[in-house]
Amino acid sequence: MEGNFITTKFNYILGWARKFSLFHYPFVTACCGMEYMSAACAHFDLDRFGAGWTRFSPRQSDMMLVVGTISHKLAPVLRTVYDQMTEPKFVIAFGTCTVSGGIYDNYAVVQGIDKIIPVDVYLPGCPPRPETVLDALIKLQEKIQNQEQDWKWKKRKS
Amino acid sequence: MEEKKVISELKEKFTDRIKETTSDFGDDTVTIDRDFLAELVQFLKQKPYEYTMLLDITCVDYLGREPRFEMVYHLLSLSAKHRLRIKVPLSEKNLSIESMSSIWKNANWLEREVYDMFGVRFYGHPDLRRLFMYDGFEGFPLRKDYPLRKSQPRIKLRK
Numbered sequence: 474m475e476g477n478f479i480t481t482k483f484n485y486i487l488g489w490a491r492k493f494s495l496f497h498y499p500f501v502t503a504c505c506g507m508e509y510m511s512a513a514c515a516h517f518d519l520d521r522f523g524a525g526w527t528r529f530s531p532r533q534s535d536m537m538l539v540v541g542t543i544s545h546k547l548a549p550v551l552r553t554v555y556d557q558m559t560e561p562k563f564v565i566a567f568g569t570c571t572v573s574g575g576i577y578d579n580y581a582v583v584q585g586i587d588k589i590i591p592v593d594v595y596l597p598g599c600p601p602r603p604e605t606v607l608d609a610l611i612k613l614q615e616k617i618q619n620q621e622q623d624w625k626w627k628k629r630k631s
Numbered sequence: 632m633e634e635k636k637v638i639s640e641l642k643e644k645f646t647d648r649i650k651e652t653t654s655d656f657g658d659d660t661v662t663i664d665r666d667f668l669a670e671l672v673q674f675l676k677q678k679p680y681e682y683t684m685l686l687d688i689t690c691v692d693y694l695g696r697e698p699r700f701e702m703v704y705h706l707l708s709l710s711a712k713h714r715l716r717i718k719v720p721l722s723e724k725n726l727s728i729e730s731m732s733s734i735w736k737n738a739n740w741l742e743r744e745v746y747d748m749f750g751v752r753f754y755g756h757p758d759l760r761r762l763f764m765y766d767g768f769e770g771f772p773l774r775k776d777y778p779l780r781k782s783q784p785r786i787k788l789r790k
Contacts, residue, residue: 546765549786580772580782581764588788 487622491535491561492614493523498534500554503541505568505600512603522610531557536613539590542570543583555590561623563616565609566592569599637680637715645671660716665702665728668719672734675706675715682706682715685731688741690749694775698722700749704731721751730756748773 497519499509513519513527528534531554543551555564566586569575572595574584586592593616596609638652638659651662663671675682686705693699698720706715721728730753731738742753743762750771753759761768768783 545782545784546763548784552786578780580777580780582782583784584782588784588790589786591789 484622485618488618488620491622492617495522495524495536495563495610495613496526496528496534497524497536497538498528498531498554498558499538499540500551501538501540502543502547503568503570505540505570508598508600508603508606509538509540509567512606517603517607519607519610522607522614524610531555532559534558535561536563536565538565538567539571539586539592540567542575542577543586543589544581545583546581548583548589551586552589561617563593563613564590565594565596565613567596567606567609568601569597572597575599637713641671658714658716660718662718662720665719665721668704668717669729669731669734671717672704672706672731676734680708681710682708684709685735685737685741686714688731688738688745690745690751690773692749692773692775700726700751702728702745702751726750727752727754729754732756747771750774 499506499513501509511517519525524536531537535558537555537558539551555562564586566572570577570582571586574582576599578584583589594609594613596605598605601609638654638661641661642649642652645667648667649661649663653660661671672682674680684707686707687703688705689703691701691703693701700721700723702719702721704717704719706717707713708715719728728751730742732742732753733755739757740762742751742756743758743760745751746753746756746759747761747763748771764772765785767785770777770781
């Protein structure tokens with residue numbers, strides 16, 4: 474039997490599987506989209522970290538990247554898209570506008586998307602460099618690995 | 632069309648109906664009353680001036696001044712390669728002006744934007760609804776007396 478098995482914890486291996494298979498949904502509304510594209514394409518390559526699949530359907534995605542300014546007019550749409558995603562789901566607030574509203578402190582813009590949906594990783598920058606995007610992704614992966622895993626036959630608290 | 636030639640010709644033709652003219656930094660501007668607007672732009676659209684292109688319609692809020700608002704029309708003559716700006720002061724009490732959407736099609740949305748942001752009513756407009764802001768939004772956000780950070784969320788915010 475030597476070398477034919479490994480021991481691990483179920484939580485650990487589920488976290489490992491989840492953090493390297495993040496299908497992402499890009500909710501791109503503004504100029505940060507350019508940096509997102511740059512980070513997702515070959516030069517910086519999100520795929521190296523297991524987040525290569527861009528699913529343009531919220532039902533098939535695990536991680537939502539909210540990229541760019543969210544106005545009050547768009548807020549119900551963002552909320553709906555988030556509600557349509559299946560558990561487990563994660564959100565990265567990509568860029569200063571999504572983190573805090575940024576320079577747009579006015580009548581039209583939501584002052585931080587955490588007023589609408591829960592956010593896992595805040596990624597500041599106007600726009601953030603692709604390296605920062607990768608850093609945020611790694612931070613999210615750490616969070617997924619170390620969190621209490623939620624699986625089908627486990628009783629849900631909420 | 633040489634600079635200032637248009638203005639001097641307009642002054643000659645319409646005399647006191649042209650309230651004021653300026654040519655600061657080469658930007659020729661005429662100020663008129665609102666009753667005269669349709670007639671003037673129809674005249675300018677014909678030969679020999681041919682201001683056939685409407686570049687922009689906007690509005691300025693001079694809070695504390697009477698008349699408070701001022702409509703601004705930017706015209707371009709393609710044949711003369713010349714731009715002309717028409718200003719129409721409007722008082723807050725009677726904040727309405729004739730729609731230009733029958734003369735220029737693009738005025739339709741430009742006027743909807745001005746209505747959305749400043750609350751100027753355009754009579755004769757085919758479909759005067761808000762353009763940018765959503766249904767249920769109260770007030771006109773680009774007016775100077777609109778509170779700076781007042782937001783009107785469509786859904787309930789968290790926290």
